[in-house]
Amino acid sequence: MRRNLLPVLALLCGTLFLFLGNGLQGLLLPVRGSQEGYSNEVLGLLGTTWASGFVIGCFVAPNVVRRIGHVRAFSGFLSLICLNVLLTGLLVDQNTWLVLRAITGFCTAGTSMIIESWLNERATPENRGTIFSFYISITLLGVVGGQLMVPLADVATATLFMVCGILYSIAALPTTLSKAASPQPLKRxxxxxxxxxxxxxxxxxxxxxxxxxxxxxxxxxxxxxxxxxxxxxxxxxxxxxxxxxxxxxxxxxxxxxxxxxxxxxxxxxxxxxxxxxxxxxxxxxxxxxxxxxxxxxxxxxxxxxxxxxxxxxxxxxxxxxxxxxxxxxxxxxxxxxxxxxxxxxxxxxxxxxxxxxxxxxxxxxxxxxxxxxxxxxxxxxxxxxxxxxxxxxxxxxxxxxxxxxxxxxxxxxxxxxxx
CATH class of the missing domain: 1.20.1250.20 (MFS general substrate transporter like domains)
Structure with missing residues (x-):
């Protein structure tokens, strides 16, 4: 087990922090939005714009990765996500949130596709099932762990948005510091x-x-x-x-x-x-x-x-x-x-x-x-x-x-x- 996971352990650790940030941000926004008095329609559109950006990202992000490479694309996507979540905490405005949420969805598709292609490049027929199961477990653990952070601070302040930014920043470290060769180009x-x-x-x-x-x-x-x-x-x-x-x-x-x-x-x-x-x-x-x-x-x-x-x-x-x-x-x-x-x-x-x-x-x-x-x-x-x-x-x-x-x-x- 340890031998199968050791080559991708650093990447999986980065994945955990990425999904911790995703889980925290995904729950924080509707809770904070409700406190701000946003309508149900606007709060629903937060999910609509994120999902729209994510779906578009599944088509467009591979072209970005082909142009500038996996490491620079991953760093760029994560930087935008981190910037967006910090701006969300600073600019508490429903229209601004909708735009930022769409950009976040697009960038999340890009980061997820890069991580998944990187894991696939390191997987072999013997350890593919182990890596796949572990990856699914980490995504679930990260999302749930991020959601459970919401009660730890006052959602009316910018604290949890800053915590999100910290989690995304940590998520960037394993891939940006890695000496491993980049994986094959992403498929459309x-x-x-x-x-x-x-x-x-x-x-x-x-x-x-x-x-x-x-x-x-x-x-x-x-x-x-x-x-x-x-x-x-x-x-x-x-x-x-x-x-x-x-x-x-x-x-x-x-x-x-x-x-x-x-x-x-x-x-x-x-x-x-x-x-x-x-x-x-x-x-x-x-x-x-x-x-x-x-x-x-x-x-x-x-x-x-x-x-x-x-x-x-x-x-x-x-x-x-x-x-x-x-x-x-x-x-x-x-x-x-x-x-x-x-x-x-x-x-x-x-x-x-x-x-x-x-x-x-x-x-x-x-x-x-x-x-x-x-x-x-x-x-x-x-x-x-x-x-x-x-x-x-x-x-x-x-x-x-x-x-x-x-x-x-x-x-x-x-x-x-x-x-």
């Missing part, structure tokens, strides 16, 4: 909607809807908690428990999907997420424990959906198409995260904070219905011919890019003979 992400839909309609439509639900909750969950009367510590715990519950649920859900038609597992989990969301809307729990329990159930079901939908699409795809299919689905997920907060903000303004979960419930209900309809129209791939289920970081940590797909052990197996 391709999105072929027609091919995706022909391959698996439920994966194509389902992941778009899953991204819509996850984007709405990921951006506005903290706003919901604040509007529902929770303090900052309870809001951080609520958001973090969603990620933890989803990470734990991926393993039993994946095992079940390997044994039966994945579409029925997708329908069952989507129905569970929809029911949990509707329960929050109907019960409107006033105490933190009731909210956390229901949100944990929601997170366990909602965050297990993405990897099952990806696995189903790959069941019908040729082995050599894994990266192309999964990369397109990841970008569809990103488009969904643009739609979710844009829709969720006005709904919360019109019907109250608990109505956020009516948006997620609607998206999950559509996934469940469509999955059942598709299961009746197309026979499943026999269990013996399916690819093995693999957890996917995008479900619980929305900062991964199509470049991360090259780290997946399934991508490496495409070039192996006899596959």
């Amino acid at each position: 992400a391709r999105l072929d909607l027609k091919a995706l839909f022909r391959n698996s309609p439920i994966s194509c439509i389902g992941i778009l809807l899953i991204g819509t639900a996850n984007g709405a909750y990921g951006t506005l969950g903290a706003v919901f908690g604040t509007r529902a009367g929770l303090d900052n510590g309870a809001v951080a715990a609520m958001v973090s428990i969603t990620i933890f519950a989803g990470a734990i649920m991926q393993f039993p859900a994946g095992r079940l999907s390997d044994r039966m038609d994945r579409r029925y597992v997708l329908a069952g989990l989507s129905a569970a997420a929809a029911l949990a969301g509707l329960a929050i809307v109907a019960i409107r729990p006033a105490d933190v424990y009731g909210i956390v329990v229901l949100v944990a159930i929601y997170g366990a079901a909602a965050n297990a959906l993405y990897p099952i939908a990806v696995a189903h699409a790959n069941d019908f795809a040729a082995p050599e198409d894994f990266v192309k299919v999964s990369g397109g689905l990841l970008l569809l997920f990103g488009i969904g995260t643009i739609i979710g907060p844009t829709l969720g903000g006005p709904v919360m303004t019109w019907a109250g904070p608990y109505a956020l979960f009516s948006v997620t419930a609607g998206a999950h209900a559509l996934v469940a219905i469509y999955a059942i309809l598709r299961a009746r129209k197309r026979a499943p791939v026999p269990a013996a011919d399916r690819g093995a289920y693999t957890t996917a970081a995008a479900s619980t940590a929305p900062h991964v890019t199509p470049e991360s797909l090259s780290l997946d052990p399934r991508a490496a197996s495409e070039t192996q003979p006899g596959r």
